[in-house]
Amino acid sequence: MRATILHAPGDVRVEETDDPKITAPTDAIIRLSATCVCGSDLWPYRGVDSVEQPMPMGHEYVGIVEEVGDEVTSVKPGQYVLGSFVASCGTCEICRAGYPSSCVNRVFMAQVGTQSERALIPHADGTLVPLPGTPDADLIPDLLAASDVLGTGWFGAVAAEAGPGKTVAVVGDGAVGLLAVLAAKQLGAERIIAMSRHEPRQKLAREFGATDIVTERGDDGVAKIKELTGGLGAHSVVEAVGTQESMQQALRSTRPGGHMGFVGVNHDVALSGEELFFSQVHVVGGPAPVRNFLPRLIDLIWQRKINPGKVFDLTLPLEEAAEAYRAMDERRAVKAMLTF
């Protein structure tokens, strides 16, 4: 099959590889309807995460089941499915407590690769959610977004306790940040402040439900959020970048007693214990437990109540994956979809 392989920072190639094979009785193999490039794929692409050897890329997927292992009972060949970017068993104590992305048996799909014609899905019963039927072609981008960026933005908003009566601020205007805006809106937030200095992203943020745009960053951004919230800070802040500056900006934009959900994969971030202490902000983050949200997200998409696929502003055939990476790296695209 054709698959996207990163050979070294900046060197992405689409190559012929072996088709995946069922090796565990809990595996499934899907044929992808579409796949895409994630902001987090840029960490190794940019060399921030090391690339020791050629690595298969991608962790987002929607597709049709082709084959299942002997113990798989919840999906069958021919069914359309999607799943989280973390495969999870669904049965361990951590999964049952609602944290499948920290499942003791988890497999990060980034280690398997899904920017390819087919993909192996471990723990199929715990991971895959069947769609209600064959999706209309125009729903594919929305469904694909649920696999990570929508589910991750949703978790950010849930972790930040976005809801009725709350002012929510979102740090980061990538696909996850924009979809955290959409999530905050769906969760009933009263006021949603998107922090963005890019006009097309501001526009999408407004379309997704942002009531205010703040273009300032860092301390100036914090000051602006305080100005908009009676000097107190937002009740709920979603961090969707993962840098020292963005984490501090998010923490300092949250009022005492408020909640910060951080979903940007942290890189070289050190948080001051003193600052965290005196902030009195509830903080939780990590790989989003997307699996929890999928039934609700699929339902919202299927009923055409949300349109998260709008974050895809570039669509290319799989063969042009390298250009998709370049466009995202150069911020010419928010998020690139790859088709077959």
Place this chain on the structure above:
Amino acid sequence: MRATILHAPGDVRVEETDDPKITAPTDAIIRLSATCVCGSDLWPYRGVDSVEQPMPMGHEYVGIVEEVGDEVTSVKPGQYVLGSFVASCGTCEICRAGYPSSCVNRVFMAQVGTQSERALIPHADGTLVPLPGTPDADLIPDLLAASDVLGTGWFGAVAAEAGPGKTVAVVGDGAVGLLAVLAAKQLGAERIIAMSRHEPRQKLAREFGATDIVTERGDDGVAKIKELTGGLGAHSVVEAVGTQESMQQALRSTRPGGHMGFVGVNHDVALSGEELFFSQVHVVGGPAPVRNFLPRLIDLIWQRKINPGKVFDLTLPLEEAAEAYRAMDERRAVKAMLTF
């Protein structure tokens, strides 16, 4: 009046000072029934917090109201009262949201001083809680404990979401840690692991409700907690020290999706964003919103259902405050009460 003044690290003296005076219409003045030395008083005593000029010491108090400002309506002269170590207005948005220790008008009582015969209490209506009557003498230590160490341990347990079905681990065997054990027990925790290597403190922890004692610290302590919890870590961890090692130990002892409440005043602590991210632990801490808990704590004490005053293992007259500090500094005492 007689008051305890820190002149320089290690140099605590009891001196004659002016009686406090009502300056704001929301002030009250109380005559103390007893006062005490807190673990956090040791930070300046040890020179970890700088001592720029002679500073009044102490922030815990129970006593009788002597005088109130014109606008005070909730307490009156002659009433026995206690309050939190943070004076709070009770009316700002942060207070109303349940975070009086982050009140926008807060006054840390440590800046006022309560290791003295009388004390000025700002924001009396928001801060003081009247007792049901004149307390029996033997209840004074219990009531005094509610002002900070009990309320802070309680917040640690609440922040860690201690409750039925939960395994709670407590890092730190000072008065706050020990009272976090008591709180976890009251909140219905199933299993309570006290981390302590000091036999008398272990004994008190067991008396307060600890089901297990772990003597190991650091990585060994984490390994022991994991061993006791099926490899996962505790559901709820209370951190009651405030050092780099204790914060890491607490975070690493918490299972993914679990909750860590940290109430040790952090000093020179840097938390790795990456570690916090992948831990997927809910973290919240800070100066405890003790005021929230006081009605319940006073009721439990008044009904003699809890005996937090047991943390006082040294009682001295106010004049011997210097010895009280020395005994706590040298860990000869868990907590010292000062009487008149």
